[in-house]
Each structure stands twice: as structure tokens, then as C-alpha cells.
Amino acid sequence: MKLHVGILGATGAVGQKFIRLLQDHPWFEISFLAASNRSAGRPYGEAANWIESIPLPAKIASMIVQDCTPVADLDLVFSGLDASVAGDVEMAFAQAGIPVVSNAKNHRMDPSVPLLIPEVNPNHLALIERQKFSEGGFIVTNPNCASVGLTLALKPIHDAFGVEAVSVTTLQALSGAGYPGVASLDALANVIPFIGGEEDKLATEPLKILAPLETGSTPEVSTLQFPISAQCTRVPVLQGHLECVSVKLSSPADSEAVRKVLESFEAPAEIRRLPSSPERCLQVLDEPDAPQTRRHVGAGDGMTVSIGRVRPCEVLDVKFVVLSHNTVRGAAGGAILNAELLAAKGLLHHRAATLAAQGS
Ligand code: NAP
Numbered sequence: 001m002k003l004h005v006g007i008l009g010a011t012g013a014v015g016q017k018f019i020r021l022l023q024d025h026p027w028f029e030i031s032f033l034a035a036s037n038r039s040a041g042r043p044y045g046e047a048a049n050w051i052e053s054i055p056l057p058a059k060i061a062s063m064i065v066q067d068c069t070p071v072a073d074l075d076l077v078f079s080g081l082d083a084s085v086a087g088d089v090e091m092a093f094a095q096a097g098i099p100v101v102s103n104a105k106n107h108r109m110d111p112s113v114p115l116l117i118p119e120v121n122p123n124h125l126a127l128i129e130r131q132k133f134s135e136g137g138f139i140v141t142n143p144n145c146a147s148v149g150l151t152l153a154l155k156p157i158h159d160a161f162g163v164e165a166v167s168v169t170t171l172q173a174l175s176g177a178g179y180p181g182v183a184s185l186d187a188l189a190n191v192i193p194f195i196g197g198e199e200d201k202l203a204t205e206p207l208k209i210l211a212p213l214e215t216g217s218t219p220e221v222s223t224l225q226f227p228i229s230a231q232c233t234r235v236p237v238l239q240g241h242l243e244c245v246s247v248k249l250s251s252p253a254d255s256e257a258v259r260k261v262l263e264s265f266e267a268p269a270e271i272r273r274l275p276s277s278p279e280r281c282l283q284v285l286d287e288p289d290a291p292q293t294r295r296h297v298g299a300g301d302g303m304t305v306s307i308g309r310v311r312p313c314e315v316l317d318v319k320f321v322v323l324s325h326n327t328v329r330g331a332a333g334g335a336i337l338n339a340e341l342l343a344a345k346g347l348l349h350h351r352a353a354t355l356a357a358q359g360s
Contacts, residue, residue: 003075003348005339006032006098008068008089011039011048013179014080014103017332019060020052025336026275027343032074033065036085040067051179070096075349076342078335079104082178090139097135099348101142101339103331105197108141108205111220115141115208117148117334118274118341119267119281120155124209125345126219136349140338145330146170146198146232146241147205149322152282152305153245156265157258157318158210162250165316166228168202171235171242173293176326182234192234202230240297241326248316255318259284259310262320274340276333278303284310291323302328303337 005022009015010033022030034040039047045061068081068089079090079102086104093100107113112130116122131138143151154163172195174182186192207223214220249258263284271277278300284307285291291306299306302325313319324330342348 002029003027003343004029004031004073006030006034006071006074006077007080008034008077008093009080009082009086010044010065011035012080012082013051013175013181014327014331016048016050016052017327018078018080018336019057020054021276021328021332021336023057027340028076028336030060030063032071032077033060033063034068035065037067039065041065049179068092070098074098076101076339078102078332078339080332094131094133094137094139097133097137099137099342100139101335101342102139103142103335105144105201107139108143109208110139113139113141115143115205116338116341117143117151117209118271118277118337120151121209121213122268122271122341123213124221125341125347126213126215127221128347129219140342142331142334142338143205143209144198144201145176145324145326146172146243147202147209148330148334149241149305149324150202150243150245151206151209152324153262153307153320153322154206154210154247156261156282157247157249160261161253161258163210163247164226164250165248166206166226167246167316168228169231169233169244170198170202171233171237171244171293172198173237173239173241173326174234175239176241176330177234187234187236190236193231195232195234198232199230202232203228237293239325239327240293241324241330242291242293243322244319245322246313246316246319249318253317255310255312258318258320262307262310270344271337271341274337274344276303276337276340280304282307284308291321293323296323297325301333303333305329
């Protein structure tokens with residue numbers, strides 16, 4: 001028995017990645033696909049311009065795309081909705097009693113909504129208690145596709161030495177802009193030094209994710225306060241966001257000590273047992289020219305964040321390069337890992353608890 005899951009925004013770049021990653025998932029089975037009125041009422045195979053490199057599964061191709069109205073008999077919906085509509089639609093599903101695991105920005109910084117990376121802040125799930133929706137509905141979000149790699153890299157450094165300031169310059173893939181995304185005449189043989197709204201997300205999201213959970217009468221997360229200066233660029237690669245990061249530490253440490261804490265970082269055991277958890281969530285590469293987007297973006301089936309070139313920084317204390325897969329770790333794969341954690345913790349409907357108890 002698998003959980004019945006839906007995908008909102010199923011026709012987009014992230015929606016398609018959900019479909020691909022959920023094929024043969026041990027706990028989740030796709031039973032509902034929804035998108036805009038342009039797609040609703042049509043078979044998925046006609047409505048979507050399939051861009052994944054595996055053939056579109058026949059069962060999915062024949063499913064009729066629905067509009068984004070809540071339906072009964074769903075244990076969970078994943079959202080890959082455009083931000084222009086995600087806020088209200090996700091709220092409507094949560095209010096109808098359906099847990100929502102979202103990729104969109106709309107609810108990420110809401111104090112009652114977990115902004116979750118299971119390896120970093122699984123205890124932030126306690127914030128769900130503050131959401132007062134009926135019959136088990138709630139919203140959980142995953143970070144922006146560039147924030148996730150940066151935050152995973154900062155976690156062991158912050159735990160060991162404290163972080164006082166960060167400067168980050170990103171080189172982000174075209175697929176981060178969705179489909180059809182950036183016009184080819186703008187993208188080819190070019191670098192665009194602007195991605196709307198992205199720098200604000202990089203400057204704020206890690207501060208919420210890395211903050212401790214305060215467990216008083218009401219669970220709370222007060223965001224950390226160190227500055228993050230971000231410059232985001234769009235580069236002509238398909239998948240993978242590369243980030244050049246410099247960090248000022250609170251207590252002195254040399255770059256070898258920083259390299260060691262990055263290399264030895266492991267997710268908690270309960271996270272490593274989840275089906276989509278990679279063997280290592282962080283890998284440190286010691287070749288002088290690594291990580292490289294094309295060579296390393298698929299590490300851990302896209303769920304492993306690669307770090308290289310850990311060395312002293314002449315301005316701050318230490319600098320390094322981070323690479324993460326934007327539509328897997330930074331979107332659909334990260335959201336599926338979030339949903340697996342919800343299921344393992346018994347936070348989905350009763351069928352999830354049964355599955356987790358079976359240890360499947
Ligand atoms: P996308 O390719 O443009 O897909 C957008 C999806 O939203 C499509 O399924 C589209 O359906 C649907 N949609 C648009 N307007 C709608 C409306 N009025 N009502 C209902 N559905 C509507 O974008 P994407 O790259 O997949 O991104 C989806 C979300 O994930 C965004 O919020 C984005 O910021 C976030 N995200 C993206 C990435 C990434 O790497 N791409 C990473 C992290 C987070 P139709 O096909 O019917 O128009």
C-alpha cells in the first residue's frame with residue numbers, strides 16, 4: 001500500500017522532475033496531476049512538453065491534468081507551482097486537510113512554516129504545530145535551489161566555528177528558470193548577472209534554516225543575524241548551480257580544519273535511512289579543478305552536494321566552491337526527502353505511519 005500523492009504544477013520543469021523521481025518510489029504513488037487552466041482537462045502527454053531524458057511513462061501520459069482545486073483521497077501534494085499562484089493554491093490544499101510539500105517561495109519565511117533540509121534542521125518540523133488547518137493539513141517548504149547547497153555547506157562550519165559573514169557568487173543553470181525559461185538568444189554564449197529575487201533568498205533563507213528551534217510554549221525559530229552578500233548569475237549550463245563562497249568565522253580555524261568538518265559531516269541516522277537520502281549529503285573533492293558542473297552535478301543521483309577548493313581567503317577567513325543539482329536536491333528530490341521524513345515521523349495520514357512501521 002502506497003501513499004496517494006498529487007503534483008501541483010505537474011507540467012513544469014520541477015513537476016516533471018517529480019514525475020521522474022517518483023517512478024517506482026517505495027512509499028509514494030502519483031494519483032493526481034494539476035496545472036493551470038491551459039493544461040487542465042487534457043491528457044498529460046498532450047498538455048506537457050516533456051523535457052526529461054527518460055520516456056514519459058505511459059500511465060502518466062494518459063492521466064487527465066486537473067485544475068488546482070483540492071480533491072479528496074490525497075495523502076500529500078507536492079507543489080512545483082509558479083510563485084504567482086502557489087501562495088493561495090497551497091493554502092487552499094492545506095485548509096482542505098491535505099499536507100503540502102512546496103518548492104515555491106511564497107510560504108518559506110512564514111514563522112509557522114518549516115523551511116526544511118532534513119540533514120540540517122529536521123527539528124523545525126515542530127513548527128507545524130503552529131499551523132491551525134483542519135484534518136491534518138499543513139505546509140512544509142524546501143529552500144530556493146541555490147540556498148540549499150550554500151546552507152548544507154554552512155551547517156558543519158557554523159556548528160564547529162560559528163559563521164559571522166558570507167560572500168557568495170553563484171553561476172546558476174538555465175533549468176533554474178523553469179520551462180521554457182530564458183530565451184535562447186539571451187542564454188547562449190552569455191552570462192546574465194541578474195536573477196530576479198534570487199539574491200534576497202540567498203541572503204535570508206540560510207539564516208532561518210540554520211537557526212536553533214526554541215521550544216517554549218510555542219515552537220519558534222528566530223532567524224540568525226549574520227550578513228550574506230549574494231551575487232547571482234545565470235550561465236549557459238543545463239543543470240547545476242555552482243557557488244563561490246567566502247566565509248568569516250566566529251572562532252579562528254584554518255582552511256584544513258574547515259575542510260575536515262565538511263568532510264566528516266553526516267546526516268542524522270533517521271535521515272540516512274530515508275529512501276531518497278544519498279550515501280553522503282556532502283562530499284569534499286580534492287582535485288584542484290573540482291567540483292565541475294557537468295562532471296559532478298549527478299553525484300548521489302543529484303542529492304549529494306559537492307564542495308571543493310577549500311582554501312584560505314585573503315579577505316574573509318576561508319573560501320570554497322559548492323555545487324548542487326537545482327532540480328533534484330534544489331527542488332523535487334529535496335521535497336521528496338522532506339515528504340519521506342514527514343511519513344517516517346507519522347505526520348502524514350494513517351497510511352504513512354503503517355508504511356514507516358513496516359520499515360519499507
Ligand atoms: P515552470 O517550468 O514555469 O512550471 C510552472 C508550473 O506552474 C507549470 O506546471 C504551470 O502549468 C503551473 N502554473 C503556472 N501558472 C499557473 C496557474 N495560474 N494556475 C495553476 N498552475 C499554474 O517552473 P519550474 O521551474 O518548474 O518552477 C516551479 C516552482 O518551483 C516555482 O515556484 C520555482 O520558483 C520553484 N523552484 C524551481 C526550481 C528550478 O530549478 N527550476 C528550483 C527550486 C524551486 P501550465 O504548464 O499549465 O502553465
